[in-house]
């Protein structure tokens with residue numbers, strides 16, 4: 001029998017990362033919808049990651065992350081989860097015009113695991129839809145040599161779109177999410193060749 005799977009390219013992995021961790025957070029509602037939409041898109045193997053479950057304390061590694069001499073199991077688990085991904089979408093709220101501290105903390109824990117990988121954002125908030133937080137997150141991502149792409153999902157006045165069944169997207173949420181995933185797929189394929 002012919003093995004029809006052996007010539008197929010390996011699926012690229014997209015980690016959809018819920019970044020808010022506070023009790024009563026709304027992030028999982030957006031994240032659950034986005035992860036489902038990304039699975040339907042079909043370009044990626046989608047892994048849902050929740051920073052609350054990852055459970056990182058405030059950064060507590062003695063060595064610079066680029067050395068990858070991780071002392072703690074929580075860091076080793078986080079590094080393995082991140083290392084396996086080819087692309088990321090951070091589900092990002094806006095706290096005081098910035099990303100939440102859990103986002104900065106989780107990114108700072110690692111270094112090489114982010115290198116040469118594209119990053120998109122599914123942000124949400126009031127009138128801004130979280131776009132100020134997204135812009136504030138980009139310098140950090142470029143410092144760890146990740147590529148934040150311009151296409152994004154921004155959900156303005158997001159509570160209007162949360163109903164009994166979760167996030168209820170409008171047409172413009174669907175089109176911007178699709179545009180982001182299409183671009184992430186291009187970048188993820190191209191950047192893979194830059195990694196060891």
Ligand SMILES: Cc1cc2nc3c(=O)[nH]c(=O)nc-3n(C[C@H](O)[C@H](O)[C@H](O)COP(=O)(O)O)c2cc1C
Nearest residue numbers: 020024025026027093094095096097125126127128
């Ligand atoms: C500390 C804090 C600061 C906030 N600052 C902003 C802000 O700058 N812009 C905004 O649109 N919403 C802001 N909000 C409201 C959030 O958009 C809203 O609480 C949202 O649910 C936060 O995401 P989360 O529920 O996943 O934590 C803030 C909320 C908190 C808790």
